[in-house]
């Protein structure tokens with residue numbers, strides 16, 4: 145199987161790191177480009193918020209030196225200048241608050257818009273991916289791109305990025321101001337700060353280890369719950385409730401232990417940072433007091449400097465946490481971009497399917513409206529066009545195919561299905577029956593050989609048009625959330641109610657649908673869990689019947705319905721399929737008896753072909769299968 149191109153997530157074993165953070169960041173910025181004006185305002189507002197803080201603190205110095213100290217001891221102090229200064233400080237602080245509100249508010253617009261675009265791109269791209277991609281990636285993998293990775297990216301853009309910028313602005317500006325106020329005290333602050341950072345590092349390394357273990361334990365508990373919810377019937381059938389309760393208790397106990405370790409460690413981080421910040425404050429106060437006593441520093445400078453030490457330690461300790469959040473979001477974003485870079489299903493087809501009017505002498509005219517007749521429109525090198533009527537002739541010409549390079553699944557398959565014929569494939573499980581039908585609609589490309597549809601190599605036909613001309617009932621039926629009527633109409637979106645009823649009657653589904661509580665308006669949920677397996681198949685057959693295409697492929701379409709219903713469906717289908725080609729795959733050989741051609745497959749090779757009578761007369765594998773001498777699967 146092809147190696148998955150989306151890098152696997154680390155499942156909490158260690159901190160995730162992006163491989164090319166700058167390139168990834170560049171792509172995220174490209175997504176944010178439509179909001180560049182808002183982003184400019186965000187950056188300005190972040191600067192405004194950080195700098196207003198610094199400015200207010202700096203004004204403490206003149207406040208103390210020019211007003212508070214000279215005014216001490218005066219009987220009738222003149223407070224007018226002081227009041228002006230306080231008003232000025234309040235105005236700057238108010239501006240800072242407004243800037244903080246502004247950048248948070250603006251980021252909200254930017255992030256919701258960016259996320260909407262990323263989700264649109266992901267979903268649109270997913271529709272264009274080849275079936276092979278879905279063979280090699282689990283649904284869980286895909287879902288976690290849409291949930292976890294998109295979510296961490298959202299958090300990074302809306303929270304971590306602006307706050308990181310704010311922290312950096314604050315740290316740099318405060319540092320510069322501290323240097324201006326007192327280089328000596330700044331050296332002292334840096335020394336205590338290094339001690340603080342080392343302590344934080346020691347604690348976070350430990351707690352990261354515990355958090356990784358907690359994450360592993362959590363994912364074990366989650367996957368156990370998921371598995372047991374899915375397998376609930378098997379658990380009950382074998383009465384294993386007690387056993388799984390014990391297993392769950394073990395997983396849960398482990399999670400409890402790891403979570404307490406991780407949180408104990410994390411919980412001491414904040415108090416430690418807090419206490420170290422007080423230590424820094426105390427040491428700076430003492431040193432400042434000493435310098436003031438020695439007459440080397442004024443009180444205003446000390447007041448402002450002390451305030452700066454307070455607003456310095458917090459952002460310094462936060463920068464490393466914000467950086468971690470940004471890096472792990474970039475790792476998630478990298479997975480999203482890998483997904484977006486997955487090669488799309490290629491289509492070099494140029495022959496298209498058009499509405500046609502075919503006159504009595506056989507000339508074909510393309511028309512823009514629906515006529516019920518179709519033709520292949522074939523452009524040529526000399527810019528001329530030719531039209532071929534859509535009939536439903538399918539020819540396999542020495543087809544070789546394998547899902548991967550190691551194993552050949554179909555080997556040298558040649559067969560011809562004339563328009564209007566019913567071709568049946570029989571053979572044991574894994575013989576390659578479904579694979580053949582997957583090749584007709586170009587879910588996969590052939591390794592060798594050709595398939596011709598109405599004489600045209602299917603590689604030349606545009607995939608959409610090719611698939612429009614075929615209707616399939618897949619081996620694993622899938623119904624969408626919606627009413628029964630909507631599910632049947634999926635085969636032809638503009639079908640009238642009458643067409644829906646006719647198709648349902650043909651598929652012999654009308655009787656059971658009418659007996660549902662809301663009839664055709666009954667809502668089916670989660671792939672039709674409220675229906676039986678056979679009922680689901682009947683709806684799938686009606687959905688294919690309403691499309692009314694020249695080629696119909698039924699893969700085990702009637703395997704879950706009773707034999708009487710099956711016979712009725714067959715009668716309906718035979719009526720519908722007059723003049724059309726049908727490929728049927730059936731385990732029950734009674735259904736293939738009236739086929740024009742029966743193809744017996746074994747290990748990807750055709751071993752017998754012929755009508756029922758011919759094959760019975762041949763007295764080989766089909767005869768053995770039919771008479772029960774050889775089991776089908």
Ligand SMILES: Nc1ncnc2c1ncn2[C@@H]1O[C@H](COP(=O)(O)OP(=O)(O)OP(=O)(O)O)[C@@H](O)[C@H]1O
Pocket residue numbers: 279547548553571572573574575576577578579580619
């Ligand atoms: N998506 C896939 N990727 C890789 N191998 C596959 C895939 N689908 C089928 N195969 C392999 O191809 C072979 C043929 O499978 P196929 O589904 O065509 O069998 P089948 O005749 O339809 O069987 P059944 O009667 O059980 O439906 C099997 O060996 C199977 O393991």
Ligand SMILES: [Mg+2]
Pocket residue numbers: 577578579619699
């Ligand atoms: Mg199959």
